[in-house]
Amino acid sequence: MNKIVFVDLSNKKVSIRYIKDQDVLRSGRKFAECYINDNIKQNTKYLSEENFIVISPGLLTGTLAPCTGRLSISTKTNDDIKTINIAGPIAQKIASLDIKAIVITGKCLKGTSVLHVNENGVSLNNISETEYGEVEKTIDFLQNKWGKETSVLGIGPAGEHILPIGSLFNSYPNGTPKYHCTRGKIGDLFGYKGLKAIAVTTKKHFGADISDEDNFKQLTKKISKVITEHPVCGKALPAFGSITLIELMKDKNKFLQKLSSNNNKETIEKNINTKINKNCAPNCVIGCLNKHSEKTGYIYSSPAESEAVAACKNLFAIDDTSFVSAIHRECFEFGMDTIEFLFSCKMLSEVTGEKKITKAKIKDYLAEVKELTLVGRVLASTTKGIHNLYVGRKDVVKLVTRSAKVEEENFKIKIPTKPDELSDISDLHYLYGFMLVMESLGICLFTSFAILDDKKGLTLINDLVNAKTGQNYKEAELIYKALNTYNNDVPEFVKVLYRYYGEENENRV
Numbered sequence: 171m172n173k174i175v176f177v178d179l180s181n182k183k184v185s186i187r188y189i190k191d192q193d194v195l196r197s198g199r200k201f202a203e204c205y206i207n208d209n210i211k212q213n214t215k216y217l218s219e220e221n222f223i224v225i226s227p228g229l230l231t232g233t234l235a236p237c238t239g240r241l242s243i244s245t246k247t248n249d250d251i252k253t254i255n256i257a258g259p260i261a262q263k264i265a266s267l268d269i270k271a272i273v274i275t276g277k278c279l280k281g282t283s284v285l286h287v288n289e290n291g292v293s294l295n296n297i298s299e300t301e302y303g304e305v306e307k308t309i310d311f312l313q314n315k316w317g318k319e320t321s322v323l324g325i326g327p328a329g330e331h332i333l334p335i336g337s338l339f340n341s342y343p344n345g346t347p348k349y350h351c352t353r354g355k356i357g358d359l360f361g362y363k364g365l366k367a368i369a370v371t372t373k374k375h376f377g378a379d380i381s382d383e384d385n386f387k388q389l390t391k392k393i394s395k396v397i398t399e400h401p402v403c404g405k406a407l408p409a410f411g412s413i414t415l416i417e418l419m420k421d422k423n424k425f426l427q428k429l430s431s432n433n434n435k436e437t438i439e440k441n442i443n444t445k446i447n448k449n450c451a452p453n454c455v456i457g458c459l460n461k462h463s464e465k466t467g468y469i470y471s472s473p474a475e476s477e478a479v480a481a482c483k484n485l486f487a488i489d490d491t492s493f494v495s496a497i498h499r500e501c502f503e504f505g506m507d508t509i510e511f512l513f514s515c516k517m518l519s520e521v522t523g524e525k526k527i528t529k530a531k532i533k534d535y536l537a538e539v540k541e542l543t544l545v546g547r548v549l550a551s552t553t554k555g556i557h558n559l560y561v562g563r564k565d566v567v568k569l570v571t572r573s574a575k576v577e578e579e580n581f582k583i584k585i586p587t588k589p590d591e592l593s594d595i596s597d598l599h600y601l602y603g604f605m606l607v608m609e610s611l612g613i614c615l616f617t618s619f620a621i622l623d624d625k626k627g628l629t630l631i632n633d634l635v636n637a638k639t640g641q642n643y644k645e646a647e648l649i650y651k652a653l654n655t656y657n658n659d660v661p662e663f664v665k666v667l668y669r670y671y672g673e674e675n676e677n678r679v
């Protein structure tokens with residue numbers, strides 16, 4: 171992948187540059203963060219014309235290596251660089267079109283734009299029909315316009331109204347149900363810049379170049395086996411989906427014990443005949459989405475629905491799947507993260523002294539956000555924004571969604587498979603380096619349990635990189651290279667790995 175697409179929204183210009191990057195590992199997250207570091211002025215504001223949005227698929231994305239359909243999207247915040255990692259066929263399609271990155275700058279002066287990429291080139295389009303459009307309608311419209319082989323990444327009305335709670339959506343593979351995802355943040359930056367969506371049309375998912383195809387194929391089989399034979403990746407995630415992560419966070423030992431005494435994979439009954447969407451991108455060997463439906467017949471409309479059900483139970487003692495499903499659907503269509511919204515509801519009710527939050531109250535709060543009222547805007551400022559209004563209130567601090575880094579000191583991390591050559595770095599830093607490597611290669615972080623638990627896991631990953639690129643990297647080199655650009659920002663997923671690989675310190679904060 172040597173093509174970089176530059177998009178200047180202010181002047182409506184698109185240009186393509188070919189680069190010969192000697193450091194083949196500058197892909198995915200590493201490419202996006204390095205590009206911003208090297209090219210942006212330090213005083214650039216988050217919401218500004220000058221800020222970049224850099225989108226880059228991982229080095230292994232667009233190949234048949236398992237679970238590699240990930241895309242990194244980075245930008246500069248007022249203090250740092252923020253990266254979000256999303257899954258979907260769009261990552262594989264971008265990589266298959268030989269595109270290493272899309273770099274977006276500027277700001278549309280009128281209306282909103284949709285960037286379209288296909289085998290013939292790249293174009294910026296003004297499409298009024300999708301302006302302030304809900305998520306699914308936007309995906310449908312763009313897929314009708316450019317064909318079913320179009321994958322879409324973009325924002326809903328929340329982002330277009332420049333609300334901090336605005337997320338990015340991405341379309342999942344076609345199938346039943348129509349199953350897409352709205353997660354993370356930075357929807358407000360897309361909205362500020364007037365970029366409604368990026369649509370990529372191609373049939374290709376696995377068109378990326380590989381230096382040593384035969385070896386790559388063999389390694390792909392080996393790594394798939396490591397992943398599917400692992401109790402969390404091969405058993406729990408396919409059986410329970412992302413709820414697995416919540417269970418691991420609550421009580422790792424209890425959950426793993428339950429897992430070893432119960433073969434969940436075999437107890438799944440086939441109560442459903444339809445072929446349903448289980449992967450967020452083709453060629454994932456875990457398929458953590460919607461597997462439960464084979465047993466219950468109930469199909470989630472989006473991956474975060476099960477987490478929203480759990481959050482409602484924990485935060486408000488509301489145990490009503492159809493109610494949560496309806497709320498989640500509205501949040502999704504509006505283009506915001508349901509979990510973030512529920513935490514904002516909890517925080518606002520606490521600070522305003524609301525004793526018990528009811529289903530009716532949650533519905534009211536959601537209506538306030540959608541109508542952009544003052545209360546709605548406070549909720550949409552997320553727990554961070556609400557906290558800023560109540561800085562002196564100590565009881566409120568604990569409700570702010572804490573970044574992964576804040577939790578770091580609560581755990582003593584031990585990774586038994588850490589290579590001897592890396593004895594000069596702590597296990598915690600090894601963990602960070604490993605995750606950054608995974609994000610640069612475009613591998614889903616859910617595979618971390620299997621790869622980190624296997625003595626040969628890192629070697630297999632390193633061998634895949636060498637087979638893909640024809641280079642001769644060493645395992646330790648990958649980790650050091652990743653840590654070179656570590657800027658204190660680790661994916662939120664590390665919170666699960668802290669608990670999986672760590673012992674909790676007695677004096678936790």
Ligand code: SF4
Pocket residue numbers: 237238239257448449450451454455456457458459614615616
């Ligand atoms: S494990 Fe789940 S989240 Fe990861 S790539 Fe597969 S389906 Fe997507």
